[in-house]
Amino acid sequence: MKLKKIISLALTVVMSSTLLVGCGKSKKSAQVLNIYNVGDYIDEDLITKFEEETGIDVVYETYDTNEAMYQKLKSGSTKYDLIFPSDYMVEKLISEDLVSPIDYSKIPNYKYIMKDFRNPAYDPGNKYSVPYMWGTFGILYNKTMVDEKDVDSWDVLWNKKYAGNIQMLDSVRDTMGISLIRLGYSINTQKTSEIEEAKNELIKQLPLVQAYVNDDGKDRLVVGDAAMGIVYNGDALVLMDENPDLAYSVPKEGTNRWVDAMCIPKIAENKDYAQMFINFMLDPDNALQNVEYIEYSTPNQAAFDMLDDETKNNPTAYPDQEVLDKSDVFLNLPPKVLKIYEDAWTEIKSQ
Structure with missing residues (x-):
C-alpha cells in the first residue's frame, strides 16, 4: 500500500505541474476547485470521490513549506480556492487579510471537530480556518x-x-x-x-x-x-x-x-466549492479514510472513535x-x- 501511495503521489506532482505549466495558472471555470496542499498530505482517492459526487473538477498542486505557499499566494499569480497552512501561518494570513471568513452554515460537519481544536489562539473562534490534522x-x-x-x-x-x-x-x-x-x-x-x-x-x-x-x-x-x-x-x-x-x-x-488547517484565500474564485470540499473532508467516513491513508493525527472526534485501538494508543500518533x-x-x-x-x-x- 505504501509503495502504491508513493508512486501515486509522485505521478500527481508530475501531472499537476504539467497542467499548471501548460496553462500558466490554475484552471478557471465555474466547475473547478483549485487546491494547494502540502505534498503527501491527502488520500487522492478522496479527490476522485469528491469529483464524482459533485461534478466539480479538482486541480491539485503541492508545496513543501508554509513559506513557499505564502510567497505564491502573496504574489497573486495563481488564484487558489483552498489552502492548508499551519497554525502560525494561518495567523499571519489573517493579519494580512489574505483569507476569507468561513461560512459554517455550509459546513455542518464541523460539529465533529474535537473541542480541544476549537477556538485556537492563532484563529479565535475558527473564523478563518478549519482544523485538518495535528x-x-x-x-x-x-x-x-x-x-x-x-x-x-x-x-x-x-x-x-x-x-x-x-x-x-x-x-x-x-x-x-x-x-x-x-x-x-x-x-x-x-x-x-x-x-x-x-x-x-x-x-x-x-x-x-x-x-x-x-x-x-x-x-x-x-x-x-x-x-x-x-x-x-x-x-x-x-x-x-x-x-x-x-x-x-x-x-x-x-x-x-502543530495544527494544519483548511483556509479559503481572499482571492478565491470558487469559495462555495471550497466549503463543499471542507465539509466533504470532515465527513467521518472520509476523515477516517484520509487519516488511515496519510497516518497523521485527526482532530475529528468521529473519525478518531472509528480508529482501531492500536492506532489510538500509538504514542507516535x-x-x-x-x-x-x-x-x-x-x-x-x-x-x-x-x-x-x-x-x-x-x-x-x-x-
Missing part, C-alpha cells in the same frame, strides 16, 4: 545505525559520531525551533540574543549535517542512507511501516505541537499528556522579528 515533530532514527538505546534528547543531532548521517529540515521556523528548544528557549522567542545563540549552534552543527531536506529526505531514511532525520509524526508512521529498523522519538526537552505539556505552538511573530530569523537562516544556509 501532530508533533521529532527524530526518526535507524536503530541499526544509532548506538544510543534511547534517543531522548535533541543533543544527539550534535553528536560528532553521526557526522554525515544527520538530516535537518529545510524550514527556518522548525529548525531554528529545534535549536532554541535544545537551549531551553521558547520557539517563539523575540530576543535577538537567543536567536543568535540558536543560529550559532546550527552553524556549529553544519559539518555533521548530510543535508537540509523536506520530502526529498524520506527515501534516504527508509533505505538507510541517513542515520537520523527530523520528521513529522505522520511521516514517521509511514516510514516505520516501510522500514522496521526505524523508530521515532520526541525528545525530553520538548517539541512543537497520539502522544500522552506529558509530551503535549512540554510542547509549544508556533505563533506568528512581528515582521521585524521574523526578519531576524530570516537573516539568521540565510547566514546558516550560506556557510
Whole structure:
C-alpha cells in the first residue's frame, strides 16, 4: 500500500505541474476547485470521490513549506480556492487579510471537530480556518545505525559520531525551533540574543549535517542512507511501516505541537466549492479514510472513535499528556522579528 501511495503521489506532482505549466495558472471555470496542499498530505482517492459526487473538477498542486505557499499566494499569480497552512501561518494570513471568513452554515460537519481544536489562539473562534490534522515533530532514527538505546534528547543531532548521517529540515521556523528548544528557549522567542545563540549552534552543527531536506529526505531514511532525520509524526508512521529498523522519538526537552488547517484565500474564485470540499473532508467516513491513508493525527472526534485501538494508543500518533505539556505552538511573530530569523537562516544556509 505504501509503495502504491508513493508512486501515486509522485505521478500527481508530475501531472499537476504539467497542467499548471501548460496553462500558466490554475484552471478557471465555474466547475473547478483549485487546491494547494502540502505534498503527501491527502488520500487522492478522496479527490476522485469528491469529483464524482459533485461534478466539480479538482486541480491539485503541492508545496513543501508554509513559506513557499505564502510567497505564491502573496504574489497573486495563481488564484487558489483552498489552502492548508499551519497554525502560525494561518495567523499571519489573517493579519494580512489574505483569507476569507468561513461560512459554517455550509459546513455542518464541523460539529465533529474535537473541542480541544476549537477556538485556537492563532484563529479565535475558527473564523478563518478549519482544523485538518495535528501532530508533533521529532527524530526518526535507524536503530541499526544509532548506538544510543534511547534517543531522548535533541543533543544527539550534535553528536560528532553521526557526522554525515544527520538530516535537518529545510524550514527556518522548525529548525531554528529545534535549536532554541535544545537551549531551553521558547520557539517563539523575540530576543535577538537567543536567536543568535540558536543560529550559532546550527552553524556549529553544519559539518555533521548530510543535508537540509523536506520530502526529498524520506527515501534516504527508509533505505538507510541517513542515520537520523527530523520528521513529522505522520511521516514517521509511514516510514516505520516501510522500514522496521526505524523508530521515532520526541525528545525530553520538548517539541512543537502543530495544527494544519483548511483556509479559503481572499482571492478565491470558487469559495462555495471550497466549503463543499471542507465539509466533504470532515465527513467521518472520509476523515477516517484520509487519516488511515496519510497516518497523521485527526482532530475529528468521529473519525478518531472509528480508529482501531492500536492506532489510538500509538504514542507516535497520539502522544500522552506529558509530551503535549512540554510542547509549544508556533505563533506568528512581528515582521521585524521574523526578519531576524530570516537573516539568521540565510547566514546558516550560506556557510
